[in-house]
Amino acid sequence: MSFITAPLTIAGVAAVLAALIAVVDRIVNNYGECEIDINKGTKKLTVKGGEPLLGLLSAEGIFLPSACGGRGSCGACKCQVTTDVGPHLPTETPYLTDGEIADSIHLSCQVKVKTDLSINIPEELFNVKQFDAKVLSIRDLTYDIKEVVFDLGDEDITFKAGMYVQIVVPPYAKVKGTTQRAYSMSSRPLDNHKVEVLIRLVPGGIATTYVHEQLKEGDSMQLVGPFGDFRRSETNATMVCVAGGSGMAPFKSIIHEMIDNNITDRELWYFFGARSLRDMFYMEEMRALEKEHPWFHFVPALSEPQEEDNWTGDVGLITDVLDRYIKDKIGVDTDMEGYLCGSPGMINACNNVMTANSIPLEKIYYDKFA
Amino acid sequence: MKMTPNMRKAQENMAPGVITADGFLGDDKRPLQDMIVESEELLRHEGIDIDTVVQTLKDLMEEGRNGLGEPITVDGKWIVQTTEARGHLPCPFEDGIYRKITTVVRNIEKEESIMYSTISLHLLQKHHFLEGKGSPFRLEPVQLKKVLELD
Numbered sequence A: 001m002s003f004i005t006a007p008l009t010i011a012g013v014a015a016v017l018a019a020l021i022a023v024v025d026r027i028v029n030n031y032g033e034c035e036i037d038i039n040k041g042t043k044k045l046t047v048k049g050g051e052p053l054l055g056l057l058s059a060e061g062i063f064l065p066s067a068c069g070g071r072g073s074c075g076a077c078k079c080q081v082t083t084d085v086g087p088h089l090p091t092e093t094p095y096l097t098d099g100e101i102a103d104s105i106h107l108s109c110q111v112k113v114k115t116d117l118s119i120n121i122p123e124e125l126f127n128v129k130q131f132d133a134k135v136l137s138i139r140d141l142t143y144d145i146k147e148v149v150f151d152l153g154d155e156d157i158t159f160k161a162g163m164y165v166q167i168v169v170p171p172y173a174k175v176k177g178t179t180q181r182a183y184s185m186s187s188r189p190l191d192n193h194k195v196e197v198l199i200r201l202v203p204g205g206i207a208t209t210y211v212h213e214q215l216k217e218g219d220s221m222q223l224v225g226p227f228g229d230f231r232r233s234e235t236n237a238t239m240v241c242v243a244g245g246s247g248m249a250p251f252k253s254i255i256h257e258m259i260d261n262n263i264t265d266r267e268l269w270y271f272f273g274a275r276s277l278r279d280m281f282y283m284e285e286m287r288a289l290e291k292e293h294p295w296f297h298f299v300p301a302l303s304e305p306q307e308e309d310n311w312t313g314d315v316g317l318i319t320d321v322l323d324r325y326i327k328d329k330i331g332v333d334t335d336m337e338g339y340l341c342g343s344p345g346m347i348n349a350c351n352n353v354m355t356a357n358s359i360p361l362e363k364i365y366y367d368k369f370a
Numbered sequence B: 001m002k003m004t005p006n007m008r009k010a011q012e013n014m015a016p017g018v019i020t021a022d023g024f025l026g027d028d029k030r031p032l033q034d035m036i037v038e039s040e041e042l043l044r045h046e047g048i049d050i051d052t053v054v055q056t057l058k059d060l061m062e063e064g065r066n067g068l069g070e071p072i073t074v075d076g077k078w079i080v081q082t083t084e085a086r087g088h089l090p091c092p093f094e095d096g097i098y099r100k101i102t103t104v105v106r107n108i109e110k111e112e113s114i115m116y117s118t119i120s121l122h123l124l125q126k127h128h129f130l131e132g133k134g135s136p137f138r139l140e141p142v143q144l145k146k147v148l149e150l151d
Helices: A002-028 A053-059 A098-102 A123-127 A206-213 A245-260 A283-292 A318-330 A344-356 B005-013 B032-045 B050-065 B118-127 B141-148
Strands: A033-038 A043-048 A078-081 A105-107 A117-120 A129-140 A145-151 A164-169 A179-184 A194-200 A220-227 A238-244 A268-274 A296-302 A336-342 A364-368 B072-074 B078-090 B097-107 B112-117
Touching: A033 A053, A043 A053, A129 A194, A145 A206, A164 A194, A164 A206, A179 A194, A179 A206, A179 A245, A194 A206, A194 A245, A238 A245, A238 A318, A238 A344, A245 A268, A245 A336, A268 A318, A283 A296, A296 A318, A318 A344, A336 A344, A344 A364, A344 B078, B005 B032, B032 B141, B050 B072, B050 B078, B050 B097, B050 B118, B050 B141, B097 B118, B097 B141, B112 B118, B112 B141
Parallel strands: A033 A117, A238 A268, A238 A336, A268 A296, A336 A364
Antiparallel strands: A033 A043, A078 A105, A078 A117, A129 A145, A129 A220, A145 A194, A164 A179, A164 A220, B072 B078, B078 B097, B097 B112
């Protein structure tokens, strides 16, 4: 019998230890109900502790921007936590500046709520909603850019042109969890039952692959928004806008917003760069708008036009074209503001051209893919 | 070959849908350690020095950035497109985060291309991993030599 006594004793001890760990875990990790005070009492939430702040807020209808759905890889869900929650985690610091760390800014997806918390968020986030949308149409604009229009049904979205929404991509193929990604809206703010976005295929991208290969007209999809502070200023300065590819989105929205609001006393120059004609889109629509509205000037440019393109428009990198136009047509003495949408590289290159042509850095606004 | 817990975790992170849609392993089901040993052997066999090739790929990525998101011809030999998407991606080995920068290099004359990202370059330089066979971002040594004209 002794051969069975030893294994049984070990099994018994292991079972007791496991039970003990389970009991201790329930006691130690039971944070009970916690109160989250938002913006000094503007809103107070009572939540069950033990979960990340980002998820607890969204469960209560407060949506912070998040392009990764809480995986700690986008750095978008920042908020100020005025209660002491201990030092910043190594998973947060790569996304925060020294100033933000000093100001107690945290990534809300990395803050586990264990006690009552006080936080500060931008007021406009109270306007953010989650929408159960339906795909109304999908259109190929180029070989790698699709225009997707969502119908919000009875819901409406209030936004300023230039803002963005997050689409919630469900699990598909080998992708297990949901994923959120941010896209600038290209739709007219007046048309508030619809949201239009332009999505360029990113090789290996979870969300863009889903949209390009799986999403169909009639499908349901959740959207969260609006977010962002990229928008037209309320001055009369000449707007100098630059984009390429899906960076078209916020400018299409801004131009239509100006038309809808009958803003006719402000010049807008829109520089749109592509390599060849196959990368160019919305040409006819932009040309038609230009013809109808004398304040709007559309300057498409190809950096490497192909022979078969028969291109007669401007040629060169969009930064070179921009430089030429500011000097020769707009005039360096004109009161100008810069508006940019694109990658950090494109933004930096345009910043250099604009500041060299008398546009102060503080008058250059951008929607940076960062 | 026996794998360390870190290596096992890295292989889990490389599965499709964890960090990227397609993951990093392609169709290869072998332990990650075996794939890395094979990567090193393949590179040696083709006479490719890792640091040199990574530097060439980084240079082309930078040249591609001059296209401001659109494709650009480099040295009359390659069409290079470097694109940047919002956000970052963590390395599957959990030793850093990288901007989502992707470069496609097409050799005009040979009509062959390679695609890589900032993470691909880190995986190759630091971990000697070319990505699994069938992965869209795999840097196949023979293909590397052909596209970059390393002979």
